[in-house]
Amino acid sequence: MPAQTVAQFTPVIYMLGFGVLASVPALIISRLLSPRRRYNPVKFLPMECGQMPTGEGRSHFMMQYYAYILMFVVFDVMAIFLYTWASALFLIPRAATLPIMAFLGIMFAAMGYALYLAGRKGIW
Amino acid sequence: MATYPQEYRFGKFIASIVWVVLWIVIIISLIGLPIIFVILFYVPLPPVNGEVLTPYLFLSMMVDPTRTLPIVHFIIHTDIFKVAVFPGFSFAALFAAVTIFVERKFLAKMQLRIGPLYCGKIEGILQLLADGLKLIAKEIIIPSGADKPIFWAAPIAFVATSAAVVALIPVAPGWVAANVNVGIIAVFAILGFFPLIALLFSWASNSKYPFIGGLRALHQMIAFEIPFFLSALSAVILSGSLNLTDIAKAQHPYWYIFFLPISAFVFFISSLAELERIPFDLPEAESEIVAGWLTETSGMIFGLIQLGSYVKVYALSALFVILFLGGWAGPQIFPKELSHGPTAGLMGLLTLQGVYNGVTVNAIFWFVVKTFGIIMLMLLPRGISPRIRIDILLHTGWYKLIVLTFINMFIALALIYGGILGPGGLLTGH
């Protein structure tokens, strides 16, 4: 069974490989065809709208919406759990839906609180 | 220095064609055929149609082209063909190219413009080729301080990842590169790579605007990942399977869009956000952060990322068709067989005897038509909508779309437990 599952995924790996095979020549041909004029170092500066770049390109940057990212970490797992339940829905008894509803209720309460926190300003 | 064209004569033109044909015949007969013979003698080939492919059989194929059809039949059922050509990469890339061209013309018509006109004489049909040539001939500039390996690898990874999504999409019964039992989860797993690539690329380019754009891409995809997941969940509940082919087959009499319109709407909106198309193109918002995470791309790096994103457009609209529009289902408009009785020679080749399958062709036709319709719908917001703002976007994703998906999930559950759908339901097909 595990070997069969792996075999199912081999075309995906082939496809990844084929994507690489199709795109690498494009870059190589482009490298061969295109001019290479490297005498002007200003050309290789990072974009700063025509100005000399100031400050770091990679810096500590705080978007105010990290709360959503933390929520995502929790709810992604929940979503996967719901998938396993949904795919087995016809096989399990109907009474088994109730715990799922209870689980969803707990998650909704947690999510409501998290959204309330995320909506508040000044904590990030 | 001006050069004057030589005097044009039709006879010279004909003569040049004759010369070219002559040279081709000579080269094939003196070089091509011996090489094929050598290959056929020394390389063992799989038996086709009960016969081993030998030079004699090959020669007989030249006399009777119908004899090549078993070979064609063999080839198109190999994994390599499926990956490289038909449901796989080339098909998706062709779809992407058509999408780009149609988008330009369609948008132009919407904006009372003409669009590409000159390149290729007929409505600028070769414009894409010209653009591709231009991109290939452009210098790739890597900003100083950039992380070079990642900078080179990111566009390749982008194309490869979107191709990997395509591998999971069934186009017709049996026509899928990878028929995976957990297909829909695999699709979402692969789609999860895209924010990673965007973030890596923006971090690697050592510039401020890509950095902000990458962060925005991350936030956007995260905000819409959950609605995206959960809207597909309703289709899984109704069909009871994670396999995409099974989900498509399960909607035999009635498409799921009739039961799950809210889910379909949420899925459509989320896939627009996933694709970074207007109105959700804020990772590339050009009036705020120059070009977002694509600011430092140049030449073919930009071209590959565009190719990847249009392949993604195809993949996600195909997914929409499979989940909600019944996949390839549609009235049979192609004849079951093109010819009756055995035909040989050129006629047999034209009717693709033994290869032609009316049902499959019909399925592919309807699939292409539906997918194209969804692609057109995806192009439409670009002409009628301004860009959304990030806080409104996050608010929409988390507060509205998730609630909507749950509403439709409960509707789906009610349909199952009310005995309308599901095994033995009122509306279940056979």
Add this chain to the structure above:
Amino acid sequence: MSQDQNNKSGSSITPSQPPSSTPAKAAAPPTKERTEAPAFENSLVSQIVSRFGDYKIKVAYIRPLRIKVNVDPTDIIEVATFIRDNLGFDHAESVTGTDYPKDNQIEVIYQLGSYSKDDIAAHILSLATRTNRDDARLPSLTNVYKSGEYHERETFEMLGVYFEGHPRNERFLLPEDWADLPPLRKEFRIRGR
């Protein structure tokens, strides 16, 4: 709007009085007719004059809709505050400098207008002051007329008038490496002219 606008409809108005000391080479041709200074404008000016007295306020001209008064740099903040608070001229339309090398002076004019009062919406009160050309310094009116901030900064750059109390007496429109005279001074010549 009041009837003051009606006596002005694009008709030509000859200046009643030349600016106090324009560096004229030859005497200007005498004005043909003298229009009477209108009553409303006169009342505005008399308010200022009665508050500060003749020795502080020198009225340059009073025309329909246009008033120009000259003050000393030391009094300008006081006068401007009075004009803003009591007369209702609430914003500066522009701040202009004119260079008079003959007098060795630079004149800075604040063109003041009003949005909030309807009866003086059409009027422009020009508040002019003069400073020495060699060491051009003036008190800034930024605190009275915030709207003049960028105009003052431009005047600093173009004429070299240092505004004391202005938050940024800095380069504004000219190139970053500008190392020449302030370009609107008369001794700055355009190349080729």
Add this chain to the structure above:
Amino acid sequence: MAKNLEHQIDESEKLGMQIVKESEDDRLMTLSVGPQHPGSGHFRFTVKVDGDYVVYCDPDPGYVHRGEEKMCEYRNFIQNIPHLERPVIHDSANITYSYSLAVEELVGIQVPRRGQFIRAIASELDRQIYTLYWLAIYGIFLGHSTMFMWPTGDRELFIDLMDALSGARVTHAFNIPGGVRNDMPSGFKDKCLRNISYFEKRLREYEDIFYTNPLFIQRTEGVGILTKEDAIRLGVTGSVLRASGVPYDIRKAEPYDVYNEIDFKVQYMKSGDSLARAYVPLLDMKESCHIMRQLLDKMPESGEVRAKLQPNPKGPLGEAYRRVESGRGALGYYIVSDGSPKPYRVKISVGSFRNMIALPHLLVGSKLADMPSVYWSLNYWPVEADR
């Protein structure tokens, strides 16, 4: 607490580690918007962002400064016209209109009545051309590409009219001291009326596709609110002022030429946000169509269009300050004459330069994504501000 932290830092440095002290400034990222930015034009402003919020903004104009004021001192009154229209080539009738008024006041000439009407028509046409261009760019700044294409295309209606009137599509140097350069061609009135009624239909379509779009309203409503008090204090002008609830229009406040015979309303809104600043130009365009109809209607059928002017007029000793309402607000010329054929000093007081002061005021505290919608709603034309 702080001592403890310093102690920890010392200890860790002994061990060879580094602790990066985060100050308030480290959080900020300085972004340069312009001059090579799809959302700036020939203009630059530096913003510092703390996450998604702008905490500092510093405008830096001057990338297209051409010294128009200095150039004026080297040319005589008539020679100045063609180069003075360069700052706003779309709105060149208005920018020369104000100059003509000031020169007429100095030189002392009366414009014939038909000339007054024709140059008012020209200025209204150019106002439409400018405002459509502005609207097009506002559309693309918000990511609405159709709204970029439609007004750009519809500008042609008025550009064609201007072409028929003056012989040039843009930069026509049509309004000159003493009147207009040439008379109106025959059939102009019918064509103008036809184009205006078509354009009014199009304006309703703009409202349908752009102004009533929920995403557009979400992005602009309540964004960058300029209160009435602030608008007056900062001395902004034009549509920005009228969007803040001050019904001030030079055409009404100080009517020049024939505007006191025209019946029109000053369009204004009270909310003072980006939505109002985007709406007021649309209302202005509608009102401008109304004005143009009246101008065409009331115009005398024949007559002189230009007053006789000396070939090289000398200004008398004196000064003049005249202003008109341009597409971007009050546009004033302050001209000092010393009796020679050349002006002694010309100062152009333009709406864009006056509106620029509101940019830092509005941008600080708003989101980075609001930057284009606030910036371009200020009706700021970088070339005009630089002069």
